[in-house]
Amino acid sequence: MALVKLHTEHFRNLVSAPISFSPSMNLLFGENGSGKTSVLEAIGYLGLGRSFRVSRHQAVVSHGQQKLTVFGGLDTGIADDNPPAGELSHRVGISRDVLAKETTLRVDGEPVRNLSSLALHLPVSVIDPGVFDIVAGGPGKRRQFLDWAVFHVEPSFASVWQQCQRVTLQRNQVLRTGRIDDALMKVWDSQYTELAERLTKARKDTFLLFTRAFDSLLGEIDAPWVDGLKLDFYAGWDSSQSLFDVLKAHREQEQKMGHTLYGPNRADIRLRFQGRPVSETFSRGQQKTLVILMKIAQGMVLSDLEKQVTFLLDDINAELDVGHRAMLAQKLYELRCQVFLTSIEPPRPEELWQDTMPEYRLFHVEHGKLTEE
Numbered sequence: 001m002a003l004v005k006l007h008t009e010h011f012r013n014l015v016s017a018p019i020s021f022s023p024s025m026n027l028l029f030g031e032n033g034s035g036k037t038s039v040l041e042a043i044g045y046l047g048l049g050r051s052f053r054v055s056r057h058q059a060v061v062s063h064g065q066q067k068l069t070v071f072g073g074l075d076t077g078i079a080d081d082n083p084p085a086g087e088l089s090h091r092v093g094i095s096r097d098v099l100a101k102e103t104t105l106r107v108d109g110e111p112v113r114n115l116s117s118l119a120l121h122l123p124v125s126v127i128d129p130g131v132f133d134i135v136a137g138g139p140g141k142r143r144q145f146l147d148w149a150v151f152h153v154e155p156s157f158a159s160v161w162q163q164c165q166r167v168t169l170q171r172n173q174v175l176r177t178g179r180i181d182d183a184l185m186k187v188w189d190s191q192y193t194e195l196a197e198r199l200t201k202a203r204k205d206t207f208l209l210f211t212r213a214f215d216s217l218l219g220e221i222d223a224p225w226v227d228g229l230k231l232d233f234y235a236g237w238d239s240s241q242s243l244f245d246v247l248k249a250h251r252e253q254e255q256k257m258g259h260t261l262y263g264p265n266r267a268d269i270r271l272r273f274q275g276r277p278v279s280e281t282f283s284r285g286q287q288k289t290l291v292i293l294m295k296i297a298q299g300m301v302l303s304d305l306e307k308q309v310t311f312l313l314d315d316i317n318a319e320l321d322v323g324h325r326a327m328l329a330q331k332l333y334e335l336r337c338q339v340f341l342t343s344i345e346p347p348r349p350e351e352l353w354q355d356t357m358p359e360y361r362l363f364h365v366e367h368g369k370l371t372e373e
Contacts, residue, residue, distance in 0.1 A: 001089060001121050002308055002338040003043060005073030010065040011045075012038040013368035022361040023077045023308075025333070026340045027347040030365035036342040039365065040126075040312040043340060045094055046072045047124025047310060049115030058098045069095040074121055077308040077338060092118050116151070116158040123152050123307055127295055127328075128314035134294065135287040136279050139268035146233075146269055149298050150206040152307060157202050164195040168260050176258045180251070192263060193244045199264045200235045206301070207233040207269070213300035217293050225286060228274040236266035288319060296331045303335045313341040326352055333358050 002023035009016045013035050028036045037053070041060065044052045051060050061068040071093040093106045094115075105112045107121065125148070133141050150157045171188040174180060211231055218226050237246045246262050247254070254261050271278040271290070278290065299309045311332055316325060329352035332339050341347065342365075349360060362373040 001074040002077030003046065003072050003122060003310055004075050005071075005088070006039075006042065007071040008042050009067075009069040010062040011042050011068045011070060012060060012062060014038050014042065015367075015369040017369070019363075019370050021338075021340075022359060023075060023338055024336075025349075025358050025360035026338075026363065027349070027360055028340065028342045028363045028365050028370070029344065029346050030342075031344060034365045035368040035370075036365045037128075037314050038368065039370065040314050040340055040342060042070050043072070043310065043312060044124055044126060045070045046092055047119055047122040048126075049094065049119060052126045052128070052130075052312075057096045061096070061098050066099045067095060067097045069093065072122065077336075090121050092121055094118060114158070119151070120155075123302055123309045124312060125295060125298060125309050126312045126314070127292070127316060128312070129319055131295070132284075132288055132291050132319070134291050135271060135282070139266065142269040142271075143267050145294070145298075146203060146207060146210070146267075149210060149301055150202050152302055153206045153209065153305065154202040157199070160195055160198050160202070164192070164199055164264060167192045167195060168263070168265055172259045175255050175260070178255075180255060185251070189244055189247050192260075193242070193247070196236075196243050196263045200267070203235075203264070203267060204233060209301045209304075210297055213304075214293060214297040217297055217300075221289075221293070223286075223289070225273055225282065229278070229290075230272050232270045232272070234266075234268045234270050236264050236268075237262040289324065292320070292324060292328050296328070296335070299332065299335045299337055303337075308336060308338060310338040311340070313339060315342055315344075317343050317345070322351055326354065329353060330355070 004021050004023055005018060006021065007016070007018040008014045028039060030036050041051050041053055044050070054060065057068070071091070073088040074090040074092065075087065076089050091108050095104045096102070105115065105118055107117055112118070134145050147157075147161070167188065171192055174185060174188060214231065218229070237243055243263060250262060273281045278287065282290065299311070302309050313328070316328070320328070329339070329341075333353060333356070347362070349357060363370045364373055
């Protein structure tokens with residue numbers, strides 16, 4: 001699917017007017033504060049159910065307003081060689097009342113309960129200055145990176161993940177009581193272990209697909225660090241033992257800390273070069289290249305499943321040189337992804353796509369209003 005229509009109300013500084021986009025490439029430019037990133041943020045709401053910039057909905061709603069709305073029209077995208085002219089495949093929408101703390105979700109006019117119902121229709125992947133924390137940041141960033149792909153590969157993952165989160169919270173409450181009922185703890189451990197195994201299997205299966213795509217990309221890269229690079233999936237505990245036994249053996253430690261220390265909540269993708277963490281051995285430029293390749297590999301996994309990813313590339317000119325920008329743009333074009341790319345200066349498509357020029361639309365953003373050039 002591709003987002004071809006967007007309409008927002010009371011979303012940051014964006015003007016409330018419908019806008020049409022290309023199912024392929026969309027280039028947005030304008031001064032800082034003009035609203036470029038806000039456009040990407042609104043698109044992100046439809047694919048992620050939240051802002052990729054801030055954690056609070058209150059920071060996104062327009063000043064003086066209490067409710068924001070984002071509506072999107074989707075079509076079959078460029079994966080469909082003969083799409084019906086002017087027809088939308090799906091209509092998705094999200095509104096958030098920040099005072100009442102209520103969220104309303106709709107798909108094709110019908111209310112839905114879970115954000116996953118929206119996200120499944122529009123896989124959104126963000127590449128902005130913060131994305132490079134996937135390498136330099138903690139395990140949570142890499143876990144989030146992997147789980148995004150797992151969610152779109154394995155339909156049951158979202159439900160199992162939510163169940164596991166609930167059981168983990170219940171288990172943590174028991175650990176914090178100070179006095180543990182062994183019989184009760186055994187019940188929670190059994191439930192937690194069963195859900196953890198299901199989560200871990202889905203993660204392992206998707207990680208295998210990801211590494212296959214990633215390895216094929218590495219074969220195209222001429223860099224001295226390629227041969228010494230290794231990516232491994234860590235389940236969150238020593239997988240040579242059952243998780244149930246690990247929990248039992250570390251009961252006193254977990255009770256002392258007051259929360260669960262082993263399991264899928266501690267999973268990670270371990271990135272190493274010649275046996276040492278990449279965050280310690282790679283330069284900033286090498287880390288950026290690695291993250292770009294990881295993001296492209298994610299797109300390859302979904303492309304093989306005939307799912308079109310919508311990539312939001314926010315101000316990458318500030319982070320990537322011309323060569324890396326061209327590599328990224330070309331790969332996303334080959335994967336038939338939808339792309340929204342922002343920049344301060346008017347973009348130069350001939351620098352991004354030197355061999356084959358894709359269909360694209362160019363927009364100037366000023367004071368929250370998009371004008372097609």
